[in-house]
Amino acid sequence: MDFSVTEEQRELAGLTRSIMGSLTPERLRAAESGPDRFDPRLWETLRTSGILDDFGLLEQCSVLVELGRAVAPVPYLFSVVVAGSALARFGTPTDALCTAALSDDEVRVEDGRLSGSKSCVPAGGIAEVFLVSTGTDVYVVDSAAHGLTIERQRIVDNDSEAWLDFDHVPATWLGGAEVVEWMATRAAVGLCASQLGVTERALELTAEYAWTRVQFDRPIGSFQAVAQRLADAYIDVEAIRSTLWQAAWRVSEGLPAEVEVATAKFWAADAGHRVAHTAVHVHGGMGIDTDHALHRYFVAAKRNEFTLGAATAQLRKIGAVLASTPA
Numbered sequence: 001m002d003f004s005v006t007e008e009q010r011e012l013a014g015l016t017r018s019i020m021g022s023l024t025p026e027r028l029r030a031a032e033s034g035p036d037r038f039d040p041r042l043w044e045t046l047r048t049s050g051i052l053d054d055f056g057l058l059e060q061c062s063v064l065v066e067l068g069r070a071v072a073p074v075p076y077l078f079s080v081v082v083a084g085s086a087l088a089r090f091g092t093p094t095d096a097l098c099t100a101a102l103s104d105d106e107v108r109v110e111d112g113r114l115s116g117s118k119s120c121v122p123a124g125g126i127a128e129v130f131l132v133s134t135g136t137d138v139y140v141v142d143s144a145a146h147g148l149t150i151e152r153q154r155i156v157d158n159d160s161e162a163w164l165d166f167d168h169v170p171a172t173w174l175g176g177a178e179v180v181e182w183m184a185t186r187a188a189v190g191l192c193a194s195q196l197g198v199t200e201r202a203l204e205l206t207a208e209y210a211w212t213r214v215q216f217d218r219p220i221g222s223f224q225a226v227a228q229r230l231a232d233a234y235i236d237v238e239a240i241r242s243t244l245w246q247a248a249w250r251v252s253e254g255l256p257a258e259v260e261v262a263t264a265k266f267w268a269a270d271a272g273h274r275v276a277h278t279a280v281h282v283h284g285g286m287g288i289d290t291d292h293a294l295h296r297y298f299v300a301a302k303r304n305e306f307t308l309g310a311a312t313a314q315l316r317k318i319g320a321v322l323a324s325t326p327a
Contacts, residue, residue, distance in 0.1 A: 009062040012051065016063050019045055020070035025293070031073035035152060036125050036160035039073045043097075052080055054088045057186060057252045061193035061244065068197020071296040073159075075099060075123035081190040083131045086183050090175045091140065098129035100183055102308075107134045107166060112173070113147075114139060114166040124162020125152045131174065131183070132164075138179045139171035146170070157299040188265050188308050189251055192244040195268040195304040199237050199275040202297035206230065206279040209286075226282060233278045236271035243267045259321050266314035269305040276301035 023042060031039045046052050051063055060081045067076055075097070083098040099122050107116035114132060121130065130141045141148060147167040152160050207230055210221030220226050247264040250257035276298050280287035287294055305311075 005062070006058065008055070009059050012055070012059050013062040013066050015049060016046075016051055016066035017069070019049060019051075020066060020072060023070050023072060028071075028073065028296070032158045036123070037073045037158050038075070038123070038126055038160070042072065043074050046074065046076070052076070052084075054080075054085060054093065057081075057085075057189065058248055060085075061190065061248045064190050064193035065197040065200070068194040068300070069201040071157075071198065071300050075126075077190045077194060078122040078187065079127070082183050082187045083129070085186065086131055086138070086174065086179060087129075087140070089182075090138075090179050091172075094129060096128040097123070097126060098131065099123045099127040100187065101130055101132045101164060102184060102187060104135070107132060109134060109137070109139070109171075110168075112171060113168040114141065114171050115168055116166050118164040118166075120153060120155070120161045121164055122159075122161055124150060124164060125160045127162075130164065132166075132171065133180050133183065136180065137176050138174040138183065140174050141166075141169055141171045155303070157296070157303050159303075184308075185251055185257070185261055188261050189244070189248050191304055191308055192240065192247065192264045192268040195272045195301065196237070196240045196244050198297055198300045198304060199233075199240060199272055202279045202294065202301065203230070203233050203237055203275060205294055205297070206233070206282050210282055220282070229278050229282065233275045236267075236275050239267045239271050240264075259318055262314045262317040262321075265309065266311050266318070269309075269314065270311040272301045272305050273311075276305075 027039060031037050064077060064081065067074065078099045079097055083100040084094070087093055087098065101118040101121040103119050103121070105116065105118050107114050107118060118132060128143050130143065132139045132141055143150065147169040149165040151163040153163055155161055207221070210226055210230060211219045213220050221230065243264040247257055247260040250260050279294055280298055283294055286292050287298070289295065
């Protein structure tokens with residue numbers, strides 16, 4: 001595989017990081033106090049800068065890393081990487097804010113109309129178009145469609161997801177199992193990219209704190225136990241990085257990647273858990289202060305850990321593939 005970063009990836013990452021530099025704590029608090037943890041001004045800036053354009057998965061992962069580093073209040077993963085890219089590939093591209101409803105909740109189809117429900121739909125309260133998975137097919141639904149009820153659900157990091165109720169809602173078929181798998185794979189890889197950004201920045205903040213916080217006339221980072229935990233966290237972040245890019249590269253090349261994606265998600269969950277807790281423990285009491293910047297990284301890492309299946313679920317996927325492979 002090729003671990004080298006393309007010029008386009010480098011430029012997109014640099015542009016995204018520069019835009020994230022304008023995301024002040026005040027703007028973050030304003031977004032978090034709203035109903036959707038969404039900064040429309042930031043979203044529009046990303047749009048006008050071209051970052052929301054339809055790039056390849058590797059380029060999108062580079063953007064997601066930078067958004068993760070800022071814990072940015074925008075729905076880039078499910079709106080652009082998953083739903084928008086699916087529409088561009090399998091249907092008709094749209095400039096509307098779209099999202100994907102991929103949960104396992106049952107949705108039935110009869111005469112091109114959907115009935116049932118979907119829970120925990122990312123950006124569900126602000127999306128204009130929904131891509132709804134029935135498990136075997138994907139349908140496109142307009143947010144203003146007759147029979148669709150949208151109820152916001154508040155989750156751990158003050159973000160907003162939504163519960164969708166479908167009562168014979170008109171829908172347009174986008175594709176079958178191929179599209180379902182395609183979207184689920186991109187969601188998992190993109191989530192790992194976001195987790196890389198979250199843990200990478202959390203570790204940087206923690207290392208900076210460890211070398212400025214003095215106890216017993218010494219920086220706490222000079223104590224062996226603290227240094228060892230930071231070293232372990234560094235190894236965990238690098239494991240997330242290497243498994244992410246391996247999975248993303250294989251997916252982008254159209255190669256079989258089921259084990260690699262599950263491996264990347266395992267490390268994003270398992271190592272992400274350890275890095276998040278190390279960051280909190282080293283910060284001490286400040287680490288659990290909801291007004292401290294680190295709190296955002298902790299809850300983001302925990303959310304990424306469990307979304308789309310935690311570590312044990314990924315090991316089961318890997319085990320099932322290995323068990324089905326002839327010796």
